[in-house]
Amino acid sequence: MEDLIEEVDMETANDLKLLEQFKGKVRQVTSVRCEVDAKKLWMVPLGDVHLGHPTCDVKKFLETVDFIKKNGYKVILMGDLIECANKNSVGAGWVEQKISPQEQLDTIAEILKPIKENIIVNLIGNHEIRAWKDTGVDLTKVLSQYLDVPYGGYATFIYFRVGSQNYVCHAQHGSTGGRYNHTKMMAAKRTATHTEADIYLYGHTHSLMADSEEKRYYDRRSKGVRIRKQYTVLTGSFLSYEGSYAQMKNYNPTRKGVANIYFGGEEWDVHVSV
Numbered sequence: 001m002e003d004l005i006e007e008v009d010m011e012t013a014n015d016l017k018l019l020e021q022f023k024g025k026v027r028q029v030t031s032v033r034c035e036v037d038a039k040k041l042w043m044v045p046l047g048d049v050h051l052g053h054p055t056c057d058v059k060k061f062l063e064t065v066d067f068i069k070k071n072g073y074k075v076i077l078m079g080d081l082i083e084c085a086n087k088n089s090v091g092a093g094w095v096e097q098k099i100s101p102q103e104q105l106d107t108i109a110e111i112l113k114p115i116k117e118n119i120i121v122n123l124i125g126n127h128e129i130r131a132w133k134d135t136g137v138d139l140t141k142v143l144s145q146y147l148d149v150p151y152g153g154y155a156t157f158i159y160f161r162v163g164s165q166n167y168v169c170h171a172q173h174g175s176t177g178g179r180y181n182h183t184k185m186m187a188a189k190r191t192a193t194h195t196e197a198d199i200y201l202y203g204h205t206h207s208l209m210a211d212s213e214e215k216r217y218y219d220r221r222s223k224g225v226r227i228r229k230q231y232t233v234l235t236g237s238f239l240s241y242e243g244s245y246a247q248m249k250n251y252n253p254t255r256k257g258v259a260n261i262y263f264g265g266e267e268w269d270v271h272v273s274v
Contacts, residue, residue, distance in 0.1 A: 039266055043075070043120075049238045125203065126204065209234050210233045236274070
């Protein structure tokens, strides 16, 4: 019996070795670079679409993708692109979603395909994590492979080089929020206590808002103290309020849409429009 077990184990090991060569090339990255030789760059953090949910504003989402394509904006995918409800999901999402998770994945892939060259990185959200926990399949990684874009996992750094200027952005889907806008922003700003960046992008809350603070720092190049703004952006969603989970829980209504973020290429300059 022991000889048989050993033989089976060896056969399994050989099979796994053979399969190794067919593994996808998508690997999780902790940082990505975006370098453009230009006077300016515009970027959109795009997430919390929840495609498939009854209150998803598909028209607005399609208009946003078309705007990105026409204007050449760069994109960070912030997670929760699809509703991806299953039988273990909280609430009635499993029966309420308009199309199946497979159809949601197929549809979002086709919608994003025309702007895949604009996408810097793709992050996973808690709704995609549902499928991963239940099936072991990471739909965000599948989408990343289809679009041939970097997969950022839960969070990642993005280094921007625009013209002669450098910017560091930290993006994450997020996992906590709150009932009120100020508590949502406080949750997002906690990232700055352990992560150094110029801009923090935070999804999940479905709020669309931005805040900035003046930060003093020591510049090693000039050997002097400088002041620079640090930005925190809650990246919005595409869910309508009427008939939504937010309405059921008596949360404040939030605006649909995305933030537009400007990076200067000649002088260090950031503008966030929400």
